Amino acid sequence: MIINYLISNLASSVVIASSIGLFALTACRPETTESGQPIPDRLDYAITLHGGAGVISRDIDDQVRDGYLTSLEDALTIGRDLLNEGVSSLDAVEAVIRFLEDDKRFNAGKGSVYTSEGQHELDASIMNGHDLNAGAVAGVRTVKNPITLARKVMEESRHVMFAGDGAERFADQMGVERVENSYFSTDRRRQQLNRAREQAALQNEARTDRDPVALNSDKTHPIQVTDPDFYPFGTVGVAALDRDGNLAAGTSTGGMTNKMPGRIGDSPVIAAGTYADNNTCAVSATGHGEKFIRNAVAYQICAIMEFQGASLQDAARTVIHEKLDEGDGGIIAVDYLGNIAMEFSSPGMFRGAADSNGRFEVAIWE
Numbered sequence: 103m104i105i106n107y108l109i110s111n112l113a114s115s116v117v118i119a120s121s122i123g124l125f126a127l128t129a130c131r132p133e134t135t136e137s138g139q140p141i142p143d144r145l146d147y148a149i150t151l152h153g154g155a156g157v158i159s160r161d162i163d164d165q166v167r168d169g170y171l172t173s174l175e176d177a178l179t180i181g182r183d184l185l186n187e188g189v190s191s192l193d194a195v196e197a198v199i200r201f202l203e204d205d206k207r208f209n210a211g212k213g214s215v216y217t218s219e220g221q222h223e224l225d226a227s228i229m230n231g232h233d234l235n236a237g238a239v240a241g242v243r244t245v246k247n248p249i250t251l252a253r254k255v256m257e258e259s260r261h262v263m264f265a266g267d268g269a270e271r272f273a274d275q276m277g278v279e280r281v282e283n284s285y286f287s288t289d290r291r292r293q294q295l296n297r298a299r300e301q302a303a304l305q306n307e308a309r310t311d312r313d314p315v316a317l318n319s320d321k322t323h324p325i326q327v328t329d330p331d332f333y334p335f336g337t338v339g340v341a342a343l344d345r346d347g348n349l350a351a352g353t354s355t356g357g358m359t360n361k362m363p364g365r366i367g368d369s370p371v372i373a374a375g376t377y378a379d380n381n382t383c384a385v386s387a388t389g390h391g392e393k394f395i396r397n398a399v400a401y402q403i404c405a406i407m408e409f410q411g412a413s414l415q416d417a418a419r420t421v422i423h424e425k426l427d428e429g430d431g432g433i434i435a436v437d438y439l440g441n442i443a444m445e446f447s448s449p450g451m452f453r454g455a456a457d458s459n460g461r462f463e464v465a466i467w468e
């Protein structure tokens with residue numbers, strides 16, 4: 103009798119417990135929003151990348167164009183395959199950026215542009231959307247893959263950003279590979295520096311002729327470049343969503359051709375060049391760094407999504423076309439559902455996007 107009572111009680115407890123469990127599951131995963139709109143499913147994974155934005159002439163040699171497209175496709179394949187295997191978005195972001203840093207076509211790692219003194223100073227950052235942890239390095243001269251050092255800063259130090267000599271000493275402590283500064287040099291970037299110097303000299307002459315004071319009042323503005331080949335495009339960036347729903351973003355660059363020594367752009371600045379938050383999106387930017395810093399571009403896109411409930415696409419459009427000036431550059435971003443935005447206001451942006459639905463595309467112009 104007592105045993106019968108216990109068994110029947112146990113059975114009803116199981117029924118009650120499973121109903122609560124089912125209810126809890128349903129409560130955690132509503133199928134509609136409060137206003138009755140269906141909630142779209144999240145993609146298993148998604149990834150987007152850029153290789154810089156700027157004045158990229160449509161008349162470039164077919165071979166040069168195909169070389170860029172192949173590099174973008176190879177980079178995207180690495181990222182897509184890693185995410186497909188279940189690797190984290192952070193690992194995918196770092197691996198793809200390392201690949202692009204080693205490709206001398208891009209202005210990051212090997213192939214970085216020159217400062218006005220003929221040296222290379224590299225910047226990079228990475229951010230984890232799961233816990234808002236972030237790491238960055240600025241003005242490094244001998245670190246072969248700055249993105250890897252940025253990740254070490256994030257995971258192995260209690261700081262967010264290291265600069266110059268301290269960053270390089272930290273690289274030694276972490277066993278991160280260092281190279282001579284000349285490792286980053288290429289003939290093409292040297293020619294770009296020479297032409298940027300000539301152009302700057304001409305502009306300075308023109309300004310001083312008109313009004314000597316104008317030189318100082320305009321000193322924060324980048325050189326207005328009319329020759330497509332020495333616009334400093336080529337910064338690289340990646341944003342990804344992994345199978346666990348975690349977002350990550352990273353950016354790496356040599357900065358701007360003919361920059362003053364010590365100048366740091368937006369790429370290593372968390373909130374300007376890079377941002378990731380699992381609640382909204384992951385963003386990497388490219389363009390005139392000073393403008394991107396002043397407008398906190400990467401964070402602002404996430405904030406518009408969070409505080410105005412905007413879609414990723416609308417938030418990106420607002421920031422790139424309304425907050426910045428036309429021609430300033432662009433962003434690539436992925437949101438928590440796997441939607442991708444690749445928005446730019448310059449004539450071109452090297453870019454790519456892939457996801458678990460089979461999307462796979464690379465492009466340069468509109």
Ligand code: ASP
Pocket residue numbers: 154155334335336337355356357358366367368369387388389390391392
């Ligand atoms: N944003 C980079 C910088 O200002 C340059 C670029 O993206 O081309 O350093």
